[in-house]
Amino acid sequence: MSFLHRTLVSASRTTAVRSQFRRLTLPMIINPSLRSASSLAPKLKDPSLFKENVCYVNGEWVQAKSGNTFKVHDPATGQLIGSCPEFDAKDTEAAVAAAQAAFQEFRHKTGRERSKLLRKWYDLMVENADDLAALISWENGKPIADAKGEAAYAANFFEWFSEEAPRIYGDTIPASVPGNRVVTIKEPIGVCALITPWNFPAAMLTRKAGPALAAGCTVVCKAPGETPYTPLALAELAHRAGIPKGVVNVITALNNTPSVGKTLTTNPDVRKVSFTGSTAVGKLLMEQSSSTLKKLSLELGGNAPFIVFDSADVDLAVQSAIASKFRSSGQTCVCANRIYVQRGVYDEFAEKFAAKVRQFKVGNPFETGTTHGPLIHARAVDKVEHHVQDAQSKGAGVLLGGSRIPDLGPNYYQPTILTEMTPDMALAHEETFGPVAGLFPFTTEDEVVKLANTSPVGLAAYLFSRDVQLVSRVTESLEVGMVGVNTGLISDPAAPFGGVKESGFGREGSKYGIEEYQITKMITYGGMGGPLQK
Numbered sequence: 272m273s274f275l276h277r278t279l280v281s282a283s284r285t286t287a288v289r290s291q292f293r294r295l296t297l298p299m300i301i302n303p304s305l306r307s308a309s310s311l312a313p314k315l316k317d318p319s320l321f322k323e324n325v326c327y328v329n330g331e332w333v334q335a336k337s338g339n340t341f342k343v344h345d346p347a348t349g350q351l352i353g354s355c356p357e358f359d360a361k362d363t364e365a366a367v368a369a370a371q372a373a374f375q376e377f378r379h380k381t382g383r384e385r386s387k388l389l390r391k392w393y394d395l396m397v398e399n400a401d402d403l404a405a406l407i408s409w410e411n412g413k414p415i416a417d418a419k420g421e422a423a424y425a426a427n428f429f430e431w432f433s434e435e436a437p438r439i440y441g442d443t444i445p446a447s448v449p450g451n452r453v454v455t456i457k458e459p460i461g462v463c464a465l466i467t468p469w470n471f472p473a474a475m476l477t478r479k480a481g482p483a484l485a486a487g488c489t490v491v492c493k494a495p496g497e498t499p500y501t502p503l504a505l506a507e508l509a510h511r512a513g514i515p516k517g518v519v520n521v522i523t524a525l526n527n528t529p530s531v532g533k534t535l536t537t538n539p540d541v542r543k544v545s546f547t548g549s550t551a552v553g554k555l556l557m558e559q560s561s562s563t564l565k566k567l568s569l570e571l572g573g574n575a576p577f578i579v580f581d582s583a584d585v586d587l588a589v590q591s592a593i594a595s596k597f598r599s600s601g602q603t604c605v606c607a608n609r610i611y612v613q614r615g616v617y618d619e620f621a622e623k624f625a626a627k628v629r630q631f632k633v634g635n636p637f638e639t640g641t642t643h644g645p646l647i648h649a650r651a652v653d654k655v656e657h658h659v660q661d662a663q664s665k666g667a668g669v670l671l672g673g674s675r676i677p678d679l680g681p682n683y684y685q686p687t688i689l690t691e692m693t694p695d696m697a698l699a700h701e702e703t704f705g706p707v708a709g710l711f712p713f714t715t716e717d718e719v720v721k722l723a724n725t726s727p728v729g730l731a732a733y734l735f736s737r738d739v740q741l742v743s744r745v746t747e748s749l750e751v752g753m754v755g756v757n758t759g760l761i762s763d764p765a766a767p768f769g770g771v772k773e774s775g776f777g778r779e780g781s782k783y784g785i786e787e788y789q790i791t792k793m794i795t796y797g798g799m800g801g802p803l804q805k
């Protein structure tokens with residue numbers, strides 16, 4: 272197993288592994304000893320990675336021209352972490368101008384030079400992984416083991432794209448016109464706006480910035496208002512890596528996010544927008560980008576079907592469902608959302624699944640042994656609660672959980688299992704983005720494929736079966752961009768990540784990821800070839 276896979280697996284399956292050694296308890300364990308307010312700030316080995324009240328523009332740490340700031344809170348405790356500059360349209364224009372000026376030189380660096388810069392940035396991420404993980408846990412709320420997994424996952428995008436940068440090739444194409452020679456070269460598209468979400472504060476940035484820099488582009492990263500400190504720490508590491516000024520800019524906003532987004536999607540110097548977040552915001556950004564016809568990558572919401580056939584290895588399906596459904600407390604776009612289980616194994620699956628979930632330890636992300644932390648904010652908890660109540664009102668059973676955990680804090684919700692789910696329930700057609708597993712019984716292959724494909728989104732799907740022909744049929748019938756067969760973990764810098772339908776378009780990571788930041792320029796040479804002149 273590779274280091275990356277190990278870190279992903281260890282972060283996401285902490286619960287599965289630990290559970291083998293713990294006594295079953297009912298209900299799931301709640302980590303009792305909340306940290307006191309005075310012990311909230313994690314101790315960083317390098318405190319200078321915590322950048323308060325500044326953004327990184329043109330190689331310098333700057334404030335918003337207005338002097339305005341917004342506050343960032345720890346989702347686990349509600350305590351204040353600090354403030355960040357509330358950038359506005361003018362501040363954003365300045366960041367784009369810096370990136371545009373830097374592009375004129377950076378585009379001419381060789382692939383090998385860009386590779387070395389990315390590699391240095393990667394090395395610094397690895398050296399500072401513990402601090403990055405602490406920042407991730409603090410502002411996002413994921414348990415520290417998961418945050419370490421994210422730090423490694425994020426760094427690996429720089430490693431991967433440092434290896435791609437020197438290997439950018441065009442084609443030589445046989446022309447239809449005699450004497451013509453056609454070649455293509457790959458050029459960097461220009462300034463890229465990278466708009467990233469809070470659920471992976473490091474990895475969503477590196478998955479975009481890695482290929483952008485490898486291609487020779489410069490970037491303006493709009494950090495999520497909920498989790499700005501990890502992206503700002505990455506900016507500090509970019510600075511230390513010697514990345515030239517203006518090539519990487521990291522800006523922050525919370526209340527001004529719509530106007531910053533509008534600026535990034537309408538400024539003619541921005542040639543590409545890459546966004547990860549909700550489908551609703553993706554559609555808005557696409558509409559805004561149409562004014563200057565920007566190239567777009569949109570990695571939007573999912574509603575992943577997780578299908579367990581009678582022919583499955585049920586234990587493997589259970590373990591994988593735990594890893595997929597409850598990763599980051601259900602707050603990833605590829606989390607299983609609709610768990611379809613064939614009638615023949617439904618009861619066995621439900622029982623074994625519940626036994627594992629009962630062993631989760633919900634609590635403060637920094638507390639030893641915590642396997643699951645809080646949700647990101649109150650809106651997220653409200654949505655989860657709505658999905659559970661809606662399902663209950665329409666006849667679902669609550670096998671486990673089903674309520675908030677106010678003793679831990681306002682953003683905590685119990686890991687929950689709902690049974691006998693039906694297609695009319697909200698969870699069936701909306702991504703929950705929280706720790707609720709809805710188990711839908713089904714009878715036939717045709718039925719489950721139709722159910723899986725009813726969603727307007729199509730990001731990831733998972734299926735479990737030992738029947739190779741069934742696997743092949745179903746995989747090819749699913750309307751999604753990614754399928755996990757007999758695995759619940761599909762994220763890998765080497766693999767193309769992206770969706771179809773209203774989950775967006777474009778691929779991130781892998782050999783394809785860099786194409787999103789390139790243009791293919793065709794050159795036709797006329798009057799070439801023909802017989803040698805004697």
Ligand SMILES: NC(=O)c1ccc[n+]([C@@H]2O[C@H](COP(=O)([O-])OP(=O)(O)OC[C@H]3O[C@@H](n4cnc5c(N)ncnc54)[C@H](O)[C@@H]3O)[C@@H](O)[C@H]2O)c1
Pocket residue numbers: 466467468469470493494495496497528529530531532533547548549550552553555556570571572573603604702703704
């Ligand atoms: N695909 C993913 O990884 C992912 C990540 C986060 C959220 N989501 C989806 O979003 C839903 C709710 O989460 P949310 O409310 O934080 O999502 P959201 O789309 O509103 O926010 C995601 C990020 O987009 C940015 N953003 C929001 N409005 C913007 C605008 N007008 N212009 C520019 N940037 C803007 C913010 O930086 C924010 O952090 C979830 O249920 C889930 O479906 C998906």
Ligand SMILES: O=CCCC(=O)O
Pocket residue numbers: 470471474602603604605762
């Ligand atoms: O939530 C979005 C991305 C998650 C991942 O890369 O696995």
